[in-house]
Amino acid sequence: MSLPHAILTALLEKPSSGLELTRRFDRSIGYFWSATHQQIYRELGKLEAEGHIRALPSEAPARGQKKSYEVLPEGRAELARWTAGPQDPRPHRDATLLRLRAAAVVGTAGLATDLTRHLALHQRQLAEYQEIEARDFPPGDDSTQARLHHLVLRAGIELETFWTDWLARALAELPAEEP
Numbered sequence: 001m002s003l004p005h006a007i008l009t010a011l012l013e014k015p016s017s018g019l020e021l022t023r024r025f026d027r028s029i030g031y032f033w034s035a036t037h038q039q040i041y042r043e044l045g046k047l048e049a050e051g052h053i054r055a056l057p058s059e060a061p062a063r064g065q066k067k068s069y070e071v072l073p074e075g076r077a078e079l080a081r082w083t084a085g086p087q088d089p090r091p092h093r094d095a096t097l098l099r100l101r102a103a104a105v106v107g108t109a110g111l112a113t114d115l116t117r118h119l120a121l122h123q124r125q126l127a128e129y130q131e132i133e134a135r136d137f138p139p140g141d142d143s144t145q146a147r148l149h150h151l152v153l154r155a156g157i158e159l160e161t162f163w164t165d166w167l168a169r170a171l172a173e174l175p176a177e178e179p
Helices: 004-014 019-025 038-048 073-084 097-104 111-136 144-172
Strands: 054-055 069-071
Touching: 004 019, 004 038, 004 054, 004 069, 004 073, 019 038, 019 069, 019 144, 038 054, 069 073, 097 111, 111 144
Parallel strands: none
Antiparallel strands: 054 069
């Protein structure tokens, strides 16, 4: 249910074509709500059919031209309804945690190598988030929009910090692999 709301949010921030929207997802919203290009294009069609968005009029003939979309009042109302409504947290599912449980009964062969790989991935993501924070959130911008965007980024930073700390601890506690 949240992909349409992610798209409405992105289009309210800036009317965009499907291609521009997928690129923006890759650079921002996709950090915490991923979607394939096909999912985004399919959802744009649904949102347009529901009257939540419309294609902006084009000055050139439509054939071969990319369509840009904007949110209609019905779409803004739907996003406001969804934002204000209750939502329960989803249970966390993580294959890494399950693999550790399984390793307790079948052995840890190969686990340290993959946990080390995961640690490097989380360290890179943390560094990327910290670069974004330094670049995009200088002191002094106290607008509601900037504060909320920064809160989302801080959640990513804190999650990556948790994972890097936890993975380092897990690696330290793993028994040495037997040859």
